[in-house]
Amino acid sequence: MLQPVVFAMLLDAASKGQRLHDVEEEQIGFTHAELGGPLAERWGFQLPLITVITVITVITGHDDPEATGMSAIVRVADLLAREAGIGVEPPEPITMELAIEAGIDVDAARERLTPLFQAEARHEASDDDDRMSRDESFARALDAAA
Numbered sequence: 001m002l003q004p005v006v007f008a009m010l011l012d013a014a015s016k017g018q019r020l021h022d023v024e025e026e027q028i029g030f031t032h033a034e035l036g037g038p039l040a041e042r043w044g045f046q047l048p049l050i051t052v053i054t055v056i057t058v059i060t061g062h063d064d065p066e067a068t069g070m071s072a073i074v075r076v077a078d079l080l081a082r083e084a085g086i087g088v089e090p091p092e093p094i095t096m097e098l099a100i101e102a103g104i105d106v107d108a109a110r111e112r113l114t115p116l117f118q119a120e121a122r123h124e125a126s127d128d129d130d131r132m133s134r135d136e137s138f139a140r141a142l143d144a145a146a
């Protein structure tokens with residue numbers, strides 16, 4: 001089990017711009033990518049995505065500027081989430097080269113994701129008594145983004 005003090009170290013490292021991959025390896029002996037692969041498999045993700053999550057991100061430390069194909073798509077998704085304040089790693093710019101390799105119009109992706117991120121923020125801000133309406137709001141935002 002991840003101890004609060006270790007998690008606090010990871011948060012501190014992220015706030016200082018350190019690569020979590022390195023700090024995770026040093027502090028807990030594995031990375032979030034190594035944990036994410038089996039989780040993605042359990043959730044029924046397709047093998048190519050599981051491979052990207054585990055193998056490619058473990059090899060590259062999840063910040064490969066030369067990402068290609070599906071790894072480029074996952075990289076752009078990660079960077080868009082960071083821009084929205086999701087996760088602990090600091091935001092980084094999405095290069096034009098990466099966006100082209102991923103085949104993603106980044107401005108259009110931001111526009112489509114905005115309602116989803118807003119719904120998530122409302123979800124986080126509301127209390128447990130309002131769970132049904134939060135979940136419905138989140139589901140509507142997912143439908144709108146699809």
